[in-house]
Amino acid sequence: MIVDKITVLRQAFPYLLQGAGMTIRLTFFAVMIGIAIGTILGLARVSRNKLFKGLAKAYIEFFRGTPLLIQLFLLYYGLPNLGIDIQSHVAAILGLGLNSGAYVGEIVRSGINAIDTGQMEAARSLGMSYPQAMKYVILPQAIKQVVPPLGNEFIALLKDSSLVSVIAVRDLTRQGRLIISRTYESFLIFTAVAALYFVMTFIMTRLVNYAERRLNVGD
Amino acid sequence: MSVIKVEDLHKSFGDLEVLSGIDEEIKQGEVVVVIGPSGSGKSTFLRCLNRLEEITAGKVWIDEEQINSLEVDINKIRQETGMVFQHFNLFPHKNVLENITLAPVKVKGVEPKQAEKIAYDLLDKVGLRDKASSYPQQLSGGQKQRIAIARALAMQPKVMLFDEPTSALDPEMVGDVLEVMKALAEEGMTMVVVTHEMGFAREVGDRVLFMDQGLIVEVGPPEQIFGNPQQERTQEFLAKIL
Ligand SMILES: Nc1ncnc2c1ncn2[C@@H]1O[C@H](COP(=O)(O)OP(=O)(O)OP(=O)(O)O)[C@@H](O)[C@H]1O
Numbered sequence: 248m249i250v251d252k253i254t255v256l257r258q259a260f261p262y263l264l265q266g267a268g269m270t271i272r273l274t275f276f277a278v279m280i281g282i283a284i285g286t287i288l289g290l291a292r293v294s295r296n297k298l299f300k301g302l303a304k305a306y307i308e309f310f311r312g313t314p315l316l317i318q319l320f321l322l323y324y325g326l327p328n329l330g331i332d333i334q335s336h337v338a339a340i341l342g343l344g345l346n347s348g349a350y351v352g353e354i355v356r357s358g359i360n361a362i363d364t365g366q367m368e369a370a371r372s373l374g375m376s377y378p379q380a381m382k383y384v385i386l387p388q389a390i391k392q393v394v395p396p397l398g399n400e401f402i403a404l405l406k407d408s409s410l411v412s413v414i415a416v417r418d419l420t421r422q423g424r425l426i427i428s429r430t431y432e433s434f435l436i437f438t439a440v441a442a443l444y445f446v447m448t449f450i451m452t453r454l455v456n457y458a459e460r461r462l463n464v465g466d
Numbered sequence: 467m468s469v470i471k472v473e474d475l476h477k478s479f480g481d482l483e484v485l486s487g488i489d490e491e492i493k494q495g496e497v498v499v500v501i502g503p504s505g506s507g508k509s510t511f512l513r514c515l516n517r518l519e520e521i522t523a524g525k526v527w528i529d530e531e532q533i534n535s536l537e538v539d540i541n542k543i544r545q546e547t548g549m550v551f552q553h554f555n556l557f558p559h560k561n562v563l564e565n566i567t568l569a570p571v572k573v574k575g576v577e578p579k580q581a582e583k584i585a586y587d588l589l590d591k592v593g594l595r596d597k598a599s600s601y602p603q604q605l606s607g608g609q610k611q612r613i614a615i616a617r618a619l620a621m622q623p624k625v626m627l628f629d630e631p632t633s634a635l636d637p638e639m640v641g642d643v644l645e646v647m648k649a650l651a652e653e654g655m656t657m658v659v660v661t662h663e664m665g666f667a668r669e670v671g672d673r674v675l676f677m678d679q680g681l682i683v684e685v686g687p688p689e690q691i692f693g694n695p696q697q698e699r700t701q702e703f704l705a706k707i708l
């Protein structure tokens with residue numbers, strides 16, 4: 248009995264690891280897209296330009312106000328309908344990244360808003376342009392505010408990435424389900440899948456804590 | 467020649483008119499002290515001089531250049547008008563040396579080595595050379611304010627604007643900061659100082675402006691304003707604070 252289970256697990260493990268690798272890659276690229284989009288959205292939200300502000304707000308409201316699953320369906324099944332072919336893992340990265348960008352945008356915005364207005368005034372009074380003041384004075388300080396919530400966002404993203412298993416991406420969740428369809432060992436395999444997700448979020452939490460500590464040097 | 471010229475300056479925040487027509491000329495090397503009750507518009511007046519507040523109407527010239535015309539490069543103007551704030555506003559993520567060299571290097575393109583040399587000279591001037599590698603949070607209020615003055619001076623401005631530079635300090639720190647300002651005045655810096663330090667106004671000020679309700683009510687040398695004020699509102703204000 249137990250020997251059987253161990254054998255199943257041993258045979259399943261390489262496939263699960265492959266899936267975990269895919270999950271990590273998806274999350275990594277989605278995080279990159281999320282940071283890029285979120286930074287632009289955050290800056291637009293605090294700018295004085297009404298158009299940028301409005302567009303950023305609309306973007307954020309759309310992505311936060313609709314389910315991630317539907318966003319993934321729109322990209323993977325919707326785009327081909329419009330004549331745009333898209334590979335499943337591209338749709339997955341794009342969907343996760345665009346979605347995460349909205350949340351990161353709000354984090355960046357509140358990080359910037361947390362900086363005392365006197366900082367911007369001091370920088371401008373020295374002759375810095377608005378972009379210079381942002382780059383050299385505001386953003387370096389905002390980063391400290393932003394890292395903890397950003398870390399939480401990316402851990403959530405890693406977990407949410409299991410949704411992409413429904414658009415045929417061979418991530419950890421999908422690999423687990425494939426193995427179960429052959430072995431019928433639902434409890435065992437899902438436990439292993441959960442354990443692997445846990446290991447990944449655990450490591451990510453440590454990395455975030457480490458980044459936080461590094462940023463607080465000099466205080 | 468006047469370094470600062472203000473003509474019929476008006477400033478409103480929404481419906482609230484805070485400055486209601488200010489006319490003033492400040493000459494090269496003059497030290498002008500601005501006094502007046504809370505809410506009279508002193509800070510707003512000062513902040514209009516480097517356009518930290520947008521000017522609603524009227525004209526302001528710094529060094530013959532109208533700063534509220536459309537063509538003007540405000541970042542250029544601000545390099546010439548150093549400002550010192552009540553709450554210092556040092557950059558907490560930069561050490562003292564970096565606080566002072568940041569703007570010269572990034573804005574003016576001064577060589578980092580050269581900027582550091584200027585910074586050390588200024589640190590000598592404010593008596594804080596040994597704090598070059600400290601961070602702002604490691605300094606006392608008085609030290610922070612002296613660094614803030616050095617930071618503004620590093621841009622080699624033509625004018626220095628001070629908005630209650632000693633109001634946030636413990637009493638025993640005030641003297642050090644006023645000493646630095648006095649030395650600056652003696653070197654011939656053109657200064658506009660909003661302050662409640664009447665001793666400083668008397669000793670260092672060339673002229674005192676008394677503001678109330680968005681207007682300059684009375685202007686004169688310190689002896690006149692403090693010794694023999696002409697306006698009733700000036701008399702009332704001084705009676706309250708002296
Ligand atoms: N950003 C702003 N928005 C709206 N009202 C403002 C703003 N800044 C200043 N005010 C108002 O303008 C008036 C003048 O303010 P100001 O700060 O210039 O006064 P002050 O003479 O410097 O006073 P204090 O001695 O208290 O510093 C006050 O009624 C103030 O509430």
Ligand SMILES: [Mg+2]
Binds near residue numbers: 508630
């Ligand atoms: Mg004030």
